[in-house]
Amino acid sequence: MRRLPTSPGLDERGLQRALERLREVVRARGLKNSSVREIIARAALTYEGHFSIDDLVRGLRGDALVDAHPATVYRVLPLLVEAGLIEATLVSSKAGSRYERCFEREHHDHLVCTKCGTVVEFCFEAIEVLQRDLAERFGFELTGHVHELFGTCRPCKQSDKASGGATHGRAPSR
Amino acid sequence: MRRLPTSPGLDERGLQRALERLREVVRARGLKNSSVREIIARAALTYEGHFSIDDLVRGLRGDALVDAHPATVYRVLPLLVEAGLIEATLVSSKAGSRYERCFEREHHDHLVCTKCGTVVEFCFEAIEVLQRDLAERFGFELTGHVHELFGTCRPCKQSDKASGGATHGRAPSR
DNA sequence: TGACATAATGAAAACGACTTTCAACTTCAG
DNA sequence: CTGAAGTTGAAAGTCGTTTTCATTATGTCA
Ligand SMILES: [Mn+2]
Ligand SMILES: [Mn+2]
Ligand SMILES: [Zn+2]
Ligand SMILES: [Zn+2]
Numbered sequence: 465m466r467r468l469p470t471s472p473g474l475d476e477r478g479l480q481r482a483l484e485r486l487r488e489v490v491r492a493r494g495l496k497n498s499s500v501r502e503i504i505a506r507a508a509l510t511y512e513g514h515f516s517i518d519d520l521v522r523g524l525r526g527d528a529l530v531d532a533h534p535a536t537v538y539r540v541l542p543l544l545v546e547a548g549l550i551e552a553t554l555v556s557s558k559a560g561s562r563y564e565r566c567f568e569r570e571h572h573d574h575l576v577c578t579k580c581g582t583v584v585e586f587c588f589e590a591i592e593v594l595q596r597d598l599a600e601r602f603g604f605e606l607t608g609h610v611h612e613l614f615g616t617c618r619p620c621k622q623s624d625k626a627s628g629g630a631t632h633g634r635a636p637s638r
Numbered sequence: 639m640r641r642l643p644t645s646p647g648l649d650e651r652g653l654q655r656a657l658e659r660l661r662e663v664v665r666a667r668g669l670k671n672s673s674v675r676e677i678i679a680r681a682a683l684t685y686e687g688h689f690s691i692d693d694l695v696r697g698l699r700g701d702a703l704v705d706a707h708p709a710t711v712y713r714v715l716p717l718l719v720e721a722g723l724i725e726a727t728l729v730s731s732k733a734g735s736r737y738e739r740c741f742e743r744e745h746h747d748h749l750v751c752t753k754c755g756t757v758v759e760f761c762f763e764a765i766e767v768l769q770r771d772l773a774e775r776f777g778f779e780l781t782g783h784v785h786e787l788f789g790t791c792r793p794c795k796q797s798d799k800a801s802g803g804a805t806h807g808r809a810p811s812r
Numbered sequence: 813t814g815a816c817a818t819a820a821t822g823a824a825a826a827c828g829a830c831t832t833t834c835a836a837c838t839t840c841a842g
Numbered sequence: 843c844t845g846a847a848g849t850t851g852a853a854a855g856t857c858g859t860t861t862t863c864a865t866t867a868t869g870t871c872a
Contacts (some may be wrong), residue, residue: 465772469870496819496868517858535824555730558830560858575778584776591768593770598639598765602758604749604789610730611767615778625684635751670839670848691829707851712830732859740840 468572468585473510474565482509482549482567489547502530504540508550514564517541535616554583556612573611579620642746642759645682648739656683656723656741663721678706678714684723688738688757691715728757730786746787753794 474482486505490497507524508515508608515523517537525531532540541563544550554574571592579586591611599606616624648656660679664671681698682689689697691711699705708712715737718724725740728748745766749758765785773780788797 465775468778494819498820498867500821500867514649529694535823535860536821539820575773575776577778580779584778586772586776588768588772591765591772594762594765594768598760598762599749599787599789600747601639602641602760603749603792604758604787606787606789606793607752608788610788612783613773613778613780614782614784615773615780618777666849672838672849674850709831710850711853713849 465586465587465590466550467572467600468587470585471512471565471569474511474568479506482547484546485567486544486549489543500530500536501540501543503530504532504537505544505549508544508563509567510564511565512555514562516562518560551613554612555610558575573613575613575615577617578614578622579616579624582617639645639760639762639764640689642744644759645686645739645743648688648742652679656721659741660718660721660723664719674704674710675714675717677704678711678721679718682715682718682737683739683741685739688727688729688736690734690736693735699702712806728786729784748788749787750791751791752788753798755791756791 483502483505486502486621487497490501503524504520505559507520511523513522515535521532521537533596541550545552545563549565550563551566552561553564554562554576570587572585572587573591574583596606657676657679659669660676662674677698678694681688681694682700685694685697691708695706695708695711715724719726719737723739723741724737726735727738728750744761746759746761747765749760750756769783
């Protein structure tokens with residue numbers, strides 16, 4: 465059982481490898497290259513942590529790069545998923561989808577504090593193995609899984625006990 | 639690792655216990671009793687399997703009982719969740735929420751065939767234990783989790799191989 | 813180096829699940 | 843019984859996401 469360090473954004477060399485992979489998918493699907501798409505891909509790949517579509521759009525504007533239209537971002541993200549650059553994550557949040565880079569990162573799942581929104585990323589091989597066993601037992605070929613744990617982190621537990629409800633830090637992100 | 643049998647709807651005695659629990663919550667929250675709410679609760683508790691809000695509304699109409707307005711169902715379901723009668727399930731389906739009875743049923747997670755929609759309900763204590771260990775390791779007090787496995791069931795795998803794409807049974811339920 | 817076919821884009825409208833508003837209707841304590 | 847307060851259906855509103863459509867960008871083939 466290992467906690468993963470916060471993922472830094474991809475560096476320029478990694479970015480090049482990722483964009484190359486994107487271009488392969490674009491070629492394979494008979495699409496055309498587009499600078500806007502690559503700008504969105506760069507923003508997604510260099511984002512540190514989990515992001516919503518809105519985070520990305522705002523980030524683009526903030527970076528003073530050409531800002532892409534939300535509709536375009538909505539169109540591009542599925543392509544980035546197909547290319548294996550990003551993946552949907554924290555799927556059980558009822559408010560909008562969230563994504564994170566998966567390109568050149570290892571698989572992990574999430575432990576979330578429902579009070580303050582803290583997210584711990586972990587990699588637990590024993591559980592992964594049991595999941596595979598289970599799928600095999602039932603004759604399924606496993607293609608993916610969603611595994612999110614919810615609870616109260618230690619700081620939240622303590623401030624709950626002490627002050628009867630005040631939070632210790634940032635508010636839950638939605 | 640155990641596969642759960644398909645849950646039959648609750649029988650009349652169980653229904654009475656469940657409604658009693660609902661009435662306790664209603665009382666505790668200073669609400670009033672309502673026949674419509676109990677009709678919706680009955681429909682939810684006797685539904686066999688996983689249901690969407692729409693399934694429930696249609697079921698009510700079909701049973702020739704008083705049909706409740708969708709808005710009312712949307713209002714009542716959270717109360718049933720609070721009372722521990724039902725819970726949200728199959729949360730990663732991007733289309734509307736799904737629920738299932740949890741009152742007098744044991745906890746379980748889901749293995750879903752993404753081709754045909756088949757859902758296998760399983761109970762895997764070893765994984766449950768590891769989840770608790772993990773949360774404790776990181777100082778979290780665990781309150782819940784979402785665990786859904788995705789894959790291809792044996793029939794789908796075989797029809798894929800044989801006919802190059804035809805499904806063996808019903809289509810994926812969204 | 814065009815010129816054409818076709819993909820990509822922004823803007824706005826449409827969508828769908830869900831929530832809120834509001835007037836009419838129940839429920840229930842006094 | 844009566845009134846205060848919760849509940850309901852109907853309709854409007856919200857919000858994330860998708861679709862439509864006119865315009866612009868890309869790439870292939872003269
Ligand atoms: Mn993550
Ligand atoms: Mn189930
Ligand atoms: Zn916390
Ligand atoms: Zn199947």
